[in-house]
Amino acid sequence: MLEGFEQINAALNLATAECHTEVLTVQPGGARPSLALTQALERDQPLIDRGVSIRTLYQHTARHSQGTLAYVERISTGKVEIRTLEELIERLIIFDRTVAFIPVSDDRRVALELRHPGLVDYLIKVFEQLWHRAVPLQEEVTYRSTPGGISGVQRTIAQLLIEGHVDEAIARRLGMNVRTCRAHIAKLATTLGSGSRAQLGYLIARSGILGRPSGPEQDCEGHPDHEDHEPDREGL
Incomplete structure (x- = not known):
């Protein structure tokens, strides 16, 4: 120590x-x-x-x-x-x-x-x-294309937002200041037409920018019998 x-x-x-x-x-x-x-x-x-x-x-x-x-x-x-x-x-x-x-x-x-x-x-x-x-460092960073002109950084921020991270934590993880992080969040909200943080999370999930759009019809996909399965227990 x-x-x-x-x-x-x-x-x-x-x-x-x-x-x-x-x-x-x-x-x-x-x-x-x-x-x-x-x-x-x-x-x-x-x-x-x-x-x-x-x-x-x-x-x-x-x-x-x-x-x-x-x-x-x-x-x-x-x-x-x-x-x-x-x-x-x-x-x-x-x-x-x-x-x-x-x-x-x-x-x-x-x-x-x-x-x-x-x-x-x-x-x-x-x-x-x-x-x-x-x-x-000598190569250009390329991001996977996303709908609506959403940048790769904003896509990452969207992922962290729906995981429940606050602005300060997101900024720290991405190596940017909080002001820059919030500017990206504001652009993301404008692009998706969100008027609040709660709505933004919903619109991110529905937009498909993080993968397949989610919805009620897909909540149980892959689990037709709705059984609860106990997770496997294993050590490190």
Whole structure:
């Protein structure tokens, strides 16, 4: 358990100094603060100079951050690969497939340094799953077409809305500020002709933008006898 930024940064600096082959990182959120980018550059440059490969995952919103793009350009001289996804898990850093760092608190003032081979291997598999789905930074992000001119971002927001997430949580998951998130929700409501949040959820479900339109006639599809089945019980 690492408590406080000083202790966390000291552990990261030590792991960086001992790293010789590979770094895997997940950096959720949109634009990163300039101080964080400066610290990241200071930590990454020695790795690049030693020929260490670095693979980093950002969210799509980072593509519009000039600071982040400038940082990426600075480190692109080495064996560095950058990809982006719409949604990411929390921050993750793995050095040489032997030690991983994850945050414990929302403010990231408490972190865990993990060295158990089983845990580290599990986190590597999570990273590889995300990496396989991500889009290289130099390629354009394409979204599945949706009816009525609804953008891919708005489609994702629609999915999160009907799952019950509040604006702040949606914005955090997509790496954007709440104001931008609410602007997307307003455009979504206008496109679907919604006058309230309750109606918006109903119209999203009926519109088909998330898949097949839902309706009373489809509620029981696949369950003609309406039996209640107890879910299978199994361990992890």
